[in-house]
Amino acid sequence: MSGDFKGKRALVVDDYHSMRVTLKELLEELGFSVTEAENGLEGLEKAKADPFDIIFTDIVMPVMDGLELCNEVKTNPNLTRIPVVVLSTHTDASYLVKAIGMGADDYVPKPIERALLLKVVTRLSDGY
């Protein structure tokens, strides 16, 4: 499966380093090249500066949270086409519902499972 996403660029937004590297490693195994950001604002700026194929974002973050980032990306005509995947624990269902309402395209529950992550990136890259 590795290499399927070669050349694809992912932006990973989370305020915790361990979460970022964990997801980064999983994505890199799939062939993605990964850029990290520590909060929604930094993520938004990076997304504006460089083209990304997919954005992964945590929800609860300082400065700008993931919900706002979803909103900013989905209401920005230049960015709206980028799929946004929110990351959250299963106990935070209400955030996920809010995030989907804000335009998030998919979600990956924490702890991140490799198989599920693959499923999500596959369906998004297939356009579903």
Added chain:
Amino acid sequence: MDTEHKPGEVGGGKNVVDRMMVKISHLDTLLNLVGEVIITSNNISTTNRRIQEFYDRQRAIDKVTMDMLKMTEVASNRASSEMHSLVMDIRMVEIRATFQRFRRAVRDMAKDAGKQVDFVTIGDETLVDKTIAEKLYDPLNHQIRNAIDHGVEDPLERQRMGKGPMSKVTLRAYQKENNVFIEIRDDGRGIDPESVAKAAVNRGIIEEGALSSMTTEEKLALIFHPGLSTKVTASKISGRGVGMDVVKSNIEQLGGDVAIDTKIGEGTAFTYRIPQITAVNILDCLTVLAGKSHYAIPILNVVSTLSMPASNVHTTLQKGRSITHLGSLVTLFDLNELLGGKPLDPADEITIVIVEAKNGRVSVRVSELLMPEKLVFTPLSKMFSVQGISGTTTMSGNKMGMIIDVFELINRSRGVVLGGETAPVERVGRAQETSGGALQSAAVVAGGTAVEEVDEVEKKEDISGKLVLSSDIGKEIGHREEFFVELEDILRNVDEQILSLENNPSDMDIVNRIFRDFHSMKGNLMMVGLTELGGFIHEVEVILDQARSGSLEITEEIIDILLDSADIIKAAKQAIAEGRAPVIDRSLLKSIEKYKKPKEKKVEEPVDIHNRTFHIGSLERINLFAHRRAEKHLYQLFISFTPKSQQAFLVALLILKRLARIGHIFGCVPTAEEIENQSISNQLKVMFSSPMDEAPLRKFVEDVLMRYYDVNEYEILKTS
């Protein structure tokens, strides 16, 4: 540089952006590499000297070569010493975290003791080696307890003394030359040297007659004597824990000392002076030869060396072979044999090293004493320390040598005496210690017998096995340690945040910060597979969320719940580190429950889709007719999710989103609102229109649905 913080104010604006987390183990690896460089650089110097001698004799090597050699040496020396100091710098941390850990403790202790204490920290930004920062915790903790319990007076007494009711305990850190100074100051009653001296006489520590010749300083210094306290009745607070003698020895272990400055009625200050570590992983050793192998014995463990005729060795049935040293019998072993090799060849004259560790004293026979040397120490993994070797080193002349773990060696010698066979004894803790600890390595061993420590190891493996089992990701994700480190980082600050919230209960910024802290801790715990604990934190988070939305007032009780919750996480983390299973205090959950407002859910029952038709509003109905007229096709979709799916509501929302791309959704059962409120069982019914013909639409929908795990069955119907 010193900045004084007002009580309750969160310590200065720390710069988060230019910091990063570095694993201590990486640093230690780097440090070991630096050690290698130092060795190489020493070897270059030696080689250079030899070439110089050769050059002086032969005059055959050309000047340029000589200069180049010289340059290599200089460059290598400079690089190695710069690298060393760089790594030492990286190991430095701010004392802030250590200081702030006491903020909570001071609050609780003052409450318990019925005193009002203003806790002030100064010089939070002072840098100390990480190992030192950790080792300062215990002595500081004891001293702060002492200061609050014995040092400062209660408000009434203070009033009588003409002082304000609020007493002050100050922790201050500063650096001077190569030393770090840590000061614990209180403005309490002070220590009376005469009563210290009297207490010492009463307990038989000194003779009454000796008093007259003692200076005030000497009398004061008596409080460092084991078992002496100026207040006889041990209180709840400072009656437990280490005494001043342990404080002193803790600081001495760091190579420092403790000074007292006190004035009756005005207060007391204890000042620790601690030299900054300048060389880590460099060990003074005695090198010896046993058979063909080179060994290094840490000088700290060497009592004496001697050689004697073999005939001077006593042999007794009970103790085996032994020698007489300074009038007492010391058991004699063969170093090679103890380390699992062949015994040394018999000789008329034998060479002996007497070694000592916390667990005893033995003498070992070696072939030859070489020399004392400063050696760069590379710790071995735990596995090897079983064999009585704690590390490897490169001795002068580029010879590989092994560093003997004397504690372990003595353990092995016990096995020889008792069972004839060496018992494999494994230790924990020390092998994993940071290099600062390794410096004291074989000499300093954590308390407890070897047997207890073996149990520890087994338990630890057991627990870590369980942790991995409880979550498959444990195996997949290689950052468990880092999650724990982050957890620790958050925990260190969260108390400080909660206490500052206590002083500013309506500050939403602080509430948000604490909320994020708990939320992140939850995520971290979930990631390492501790879902139960994660679930507990979620409950706390719910309360905080209410506070965020303004529907919950921050009272003292809430502050207590938050502090207690942080304590539970701390205890759980500690338990895991020590190999125990974490325990969650149910009673706290109950008090959390009390504050939790029930979620406002309109429909609690899951919707049965078969008994309900689409509810289509009048606007939708108009649209529906319009779509029919425009010859768009109308479809119905039934989906059933796998029974165990806990996320059906999310998957349902995502599927609705996808359908909206190819058409217009007129209605669904349950309604979108119901789905959002999680009132969905395992089924979903959707009515939508699309310009797509049945065959391509069927393919699209199938393509979407096959991409979700949770979809069990589905049916697409085209209605006319």
